[in-house]
Amino acid sequence: MKVINTIQALRAELSSARAAGKSIGLVPTMGALHEGHASLVRRSVKENDVTVVSVFLNPTQFNDKSDLEHYPRTLEADCALLEQCGATIVFAPSVAEIYPEPDTRQFSYPPTDSVMEGAHRPGHFNGVCQIVSKLFSYVEPDRGYFGEKDYQQIAVIRRMAEDLGFKLQIIPCPVVREPSGLAMSSRNTLLTDAERQTAACIYAILKESKELAADHEVDEVREQVIQQINAVDGLEVEYYSIVDGLSLADVHSWNEAESIVGCITVYCGSKPIRLIDHIRYK
Ligand code: PAF
DSSP, X not given: OEEEOOHHHHHHHHHHHHHTTOOEEEEEEOSOOOHHHHHHHHXXXXXXXXXXXXXXXXXXXXXXXXXXHHSOOOHHHHHHHHHHHTOSEEEOOOHHHHXXXXXXXXXXXXXXXXXXXXXXXXXXXXXXXXXHHHHHHHHOOSEEEEETTSHHHHHHHHHHHHHHTOOOEEEEEOOOBOTTSOBOOGGGGGSOHHHHHHHHHHHHHHHHHHHHTTSSOHHHHHHHHHHHHHTSTTEEEEEEEEEETTTOOBOSSTTSOSSEEEEEEEEETTTTEEEEEEEEOO
């Protein structure tokens, strides 16, 4: 496994792989890797000759400075895990390498990027599109691997890739959960043990709501989920939206779309830590 820090060295390495007819998989990450990331890397290693994992804490997608400051940074441990998973290249550039000048590009793909996280974290998806479009153009991957935990992010990246004419296949990969059901996230390391247990209620309540959906309207299910989670000491819902699984537009009846997903953001604990999760109703 090679650790590369510059775009030029990355391009040189990949052009010889491409010339030799090798397929390339890309797994973009912000580091602080866990089993969820490892599952993406293992899948890419299975499906491609070369797997590039980018480890870059992208400042342009953080609308909250203190969130960026507190984000865990663990490059050494990340590289050890990536080596075990069989990654070929770790691309770990500096901020100056990626943004020698401020990136002034504006991306807009409503409603995918304007609802939910888009509404609560202004500029977040613009920053995600800035970095992911740069990575796609440096690496020119055949396949890009993204965790479904960030359900909305995949929908936005799909639109961006179509819009800019990137030819790669976007591969969504299932959420990896802790035994308690809590979705794995780099932010979980910021929770105390007690908060982690509390946070596990989020998925338990989402799962129960699937049964409720059999004989309740969409709006009733949404309200119930919000009430039940807010009733847990230490949890506070920021939003719970039940949406068309593709367009991410709100739905109000179970017949309104072929796929329907509930997406939630919850604050947990006293710091508090912002956690996201989702459940598929159909
Ligand atoms: O999902 C993430 O970790 C980030 O948003 C991504 C896709 C690596 C872009 O910085």
